[in-house]
Amino acid sequence: MTQTKTDPRILRTRKLIMDSFIELSGKKxxxxxxxxxxxxxxxxxxxxxxxxxxxxxxxxxxxLSEVLLINLNGNAFEDGELxxxxxxxxxxxxxxxxxxxxNRCHRGYEDTIARIVREQLEIIFYRxxxxxxxxxxxxxxxxxxxxxxxxxxxASVEWRRNSTITPPEEFIKKAMPxxxxxxxxxxxxxxx
Amino acid sequence: MTQTKTDPRILRTRKLIMDSFIELSGKKxxxxxxxxxxxxxxxxxxxxxxxxxxxxxxxxxxxLSEVLLINLNGNAFEDGELxxxxxxxxxxxxxxxxxxxxNRCHRGYEDTIARIVREQLEIIFYRxxxxxxxxxxxxxxxxxxxxxxxxxxxASVEWRRNSTITPPEEFIKKAMPxxxxxxxxxxxxxxx
DNA sequence: TGAGAATTGTCGTTTATCCAACACATTGGA
DNA sequence: TCCAATGTGTTGGATAAACGACAATTCTCA
Numbered sequence: 001m002t003q004t005k006t007d008p009r010i011l012r013t014r015k016l017i018m019d020s021f022i023e024l025s026g027k028k029x030x031x032x033x034x035x036x037x038x039x040x041x042x043x044x045x046x047x048x049x050x051x052x053x054x055x056x057x058x059x060x061x062x063x064l065s066e067v068l069l070i071n072l073n074g075n076a077f078e079d080g081e082l083x084x085x086x087x088x089x090x091x092x093x094x095x096x097x098x099x100x101x102x103n104r105c106h107r108g109y110e111d112t113i114a115r116i117v118r119e120q121l122e123i124i125f126y127r128x129x130x131x132x133x134x135x136x137x138x139x140x141x142x143x144x145x146x147x148x149x150x151x152x153x154x155a156s157v158e159w160r161r162n163s164t165i166t167p168p169e170e171f172i173k174k175a176m177p178x179x180x181x182x183x184x185x186x187x188x189x190x191x192x
Numbered sequence: 193m194t195q196t197k198t199d200p201r202i203l204r205t206r207k208l209i210m211d212s213f214i215e216l217s218g219k220k221x222x223x224x225x226x227x228x229x230x231x232x233x234x235x236x237x238x239x240x241x242x243x244x245x246x247x248x249x250x251x252x253x254x255x256l257s258e259v260l261l262i263n264l265n266g267n268a269f270e271d272g273e274l275x276x277x278x279x280x281x282x283x284x285x286x287x288x289x290x291x292x293x294x295n296r297c298h299r300g301y302e303d304t305i306a307r308i309v310r311e312q313l314e315i316i317f318y319r320x321x322x323x324x325x326x327x328x329x330x331x332x333x334x335x336x337x338x339x340x341x342x343x344x345x346x347a348s349v350e351w352r353r354n355s356t357i358t359p360p361e362e363f364i365k366k367a368m369p370x371x372x373x374x375x376x377x378x379x380x381x382x383x384x
Numbered sequence: 385t386g387a388g389a390a391t392t393g394t395c396g397t398t399t400a401t402c403c404a405a406c407a408c409a410t411t412g413g414a
Numbered sequence: 415t416c417c418a419a420t421g422t423g424t425t426g427g428a429t430a431a432a433c434g435a436c437a438a439t440t441c442t443c444a
C-alpha cells in the first residue's frame with residue numbers, strides 16, 4: 001500500500017511542522033506567521049524547515065491538502081464509485097473544511113486556498129472516473145475531472161455565501177439530477 | 193543557570209523515551225517492559241535508546257529521579273533552608289511520589305526505587321546543609337545528609353504502611369522536634 | 385531438557401537535523 | 415531619508431538518529 005518506507009525522522013519532523021502551523025494559524029493570521037514562529041513552536045531548527053518545504057506557501061499548500069484529505073477520508077468514501085451519495089459526502093466534506101478554515105483566519109488567501117482545494121478535488125474525481133471508465137478515454141476523463149472539480153468547488157462557495165443554514169446535503173441535492181445524468185449518460189455512451 | 197546548552201535533538205529524544213516509559217508503565221509492570229516496547233512507543237530506533245541510556249534500569253533510575261524532582265519542585269522549596277516547613281514539604285512530596293508509584297505497578301522493584309529516592313534525598317539535603325554550614329565540616333555534612341535521607345525515607349515507608357489516612361504533614365510533625373533540635377544544635381555547635 | 389524465538393547490547397554506515405554565518409530583502413521609526 | 419531590526423533563504427561542517435546486521439544472552443513451552 002505505502003511506497004518505500006520513509007525515514008521516521010522525516011515523518012516526525014513534518015508532523016511537528018504541520019501541527020505547529022495549524023496551532024499558530026489558530027492564533028494569528030497567515031500573513032503574520034513567520035518561518036521562525038513555526039520552527040520555534042515546533043522546536044526544530046530553521047534550516048530544517050527548508051529541508052522539508054520550499055517556503056511558507058509550500059507549507060500552506062501541503063497542510064491544506066492534508067487536512068482536506070483527512071476530512072474526505074473521515075467521511076469515508078474510500079474506493080467508492082462516483083455515485084450520488086459519494087458526491088454528496090464529498091460536497092459535505094468541503095463545506096465542513098471551508099467552515100473550519102473560516103475559524104482559522106486565513107483571510108486574504110482565499111484564492112490560494114481555492115486553487116489547492118480544487119486541485120485536490122480534481123485528483124480525486126479523476127481517480128474515481130478512471131475506475132469506472134475505459135482507459136482509452138483518458139483525455140476526456142481528465143477534462144471531466146477538471147470540470148467537476150471547478151463545479152463542485154464553485155457550488156461550495158455559493159453555499160457558503162448564501163445558504164449556510166441549508167444543510168449542504170440538501171443544497172447539492174438540487175443540482176444532483178443534472179450532474180448525475182450527465183455522468184451516467186457519458187458512462188453509457190462509452191459502454192462501460 | 194543551565195550548563196552548556198545541549199542539542200535540542202537530545203532533549204527531544206530523551207523526553208520521548210521517558211514519556212513513553214511512563215506511559216507504558218501505566219499499562220504493564222516494569223518487568224514486562226522491553227526496550228523494544230519503549231522505542232516502538234517513542235517511535236525511535238532501538239539503537240538510539242542505547243545512545244542515551246545504559247539499559248532499562250538506567251532509564252528507570254533517571255525517570256524516577258526526574259519525577260521525584262518535579263514533585264519536589266512542584267512543592268516549591270527551591271533554595272530554601274533546611275527548616276521545619278521545608279522538611280515537611282519534602283516529606284509530603286515523597287509520600288505523594290510513593291502513591292503515584294503504587295498506581296504505576298512497579299511491584300518487585302521497591303528496593304531499587306527506594307535506593308534511587310534515597311540517593312536523591314541525600315543530594316538535596318547535602319546541598320541545603322552546605323548552604324547553612326561551614327565548608328570545613330564537609331565530611332560531617334555528608335554523613336548527616338545520609339542519615340537524614342535514610343531517616344526521612346524510612347518515615348515515608350512507615351507512613352505508607354500504617355497511616356495513609358493521617359495527613360503526611362501531621363505524621364512527620366510528630367518526629368519534627370527531635371529532628372530539628374538535632375539539626376539546630378549541630379548548627380549552633382559549629383557556630384554558623 | 386533442548387530447540388526456536390525473543391531480547392539485549394554493539395557496530396559501521398548513511399542520513400536528517402543542528403548550528404553559525406552569510407547576503408539579501410522588507411519594514412518601521414527617528 | 416537613513417539605519418537598525420527583523421525575516422528570508424542558503425551554505426558547510428558537526429553531530430544525533432536511523433538502519434541492518436551481529437553474537438550473546440535469556441525466555442518459553444513442548
